[in-house]
Amino acid sequence: MALIFQRTYPPALPAEGLAFWFPFRKGELLVQQTERGSIDIMSGTEPDLAALQPQTITYLGILNGKPCMACEVSAETPLPENWKALELRALYNEVDASLYGIAGYAFQILLWQQDSRYCPVCAHQTEIIPASWGKQCPNCGYISYPPAVPAVLALVHDGERVLLGHKPGWGPRYSILAGFVEPGESLEECVEREVMEEVGVQVTDITYVGSQPWPFPHQLMVGYMARYAGGEIRVDEQELDEAHWFHVDELPNLPPPLSLARQIVEAWVKIHRGEK
Ligand SMILES: [Zn+2]
DSSP, X not given: OOOOEEEOOTTOOOOSSOEEEEEEETTEEEEEEOTTSOEEOXXXXXXXXXXXXXXXXXXXXXXXXXXXXXXEOOTTSOOOTTEEEEOHHHHTTTSOHHHHHHHHHHHHHHHHHHHTSBOTTTOOBOEEOTTSSOEEOTTTXXXXXXXXXXXXXXXXXXXXXXXXEEOTTOXXXXXXXXXXXXXXXXXXXXXXXXXXXXXXXXXXXXXXXXEEEETTTTEEEEXXXXXXXXXXXXXXXXXXXXXXXXXXXXXXXXXXXXXXXXXXXXXXXXXXXXXX
């Protein structure tokens, strides 16, 4: 069962004692290797991290009564014994789902702390807006908050077949269609537009499936299923090099299990088999 994470905001300070630590070095999370070869998010006190020389120590919230802390580690700092640097994607399924989610959040907030030090309008140093991650410029008043950029995923289905696209460089893998939401459109309008732009087909019955933060770096993926309503596949070669219909029993190589795209395909297969 996922543990409950309670967020905190500056200038809140953590209680002393043990904390979960999310140190990032060159964009990779530093984790500890256990004797059995599995990996753990570091649980310890600040002095336990001394060898990593942590910087930008940031209090994110409380998980199961324990503070969660993010920090930066300089690229020059050597890794002490039993530490390992991992890409966030490699952490999936290795740790509790809540810890995996907080690792992504930690990555985003550290990046935000870095990117928001100066005002984008007048270049003056910014100040925190208390009780939030927001920043305000004391010179011109400009206010900014950490970004969450929505993008849709759309599984287009037609009876026993599903429309999957392929991008150059994906190897044997195919996926459902995806695209960023434009200013001035709803999520459903975005699904219709993206599907039309990328493969030239019309869809109807657009239904929400679920969403997933995708911290690479700031996306929020919002997943839909949409029923095919007409048109022949016409691939936008700026976006895809191929798109085809696949039968439910003959699906190609799909995105990894951590991705919402994969989860939506699996949900569709389940619904479909249930209906048979
Ligand atoms: Zn300013």
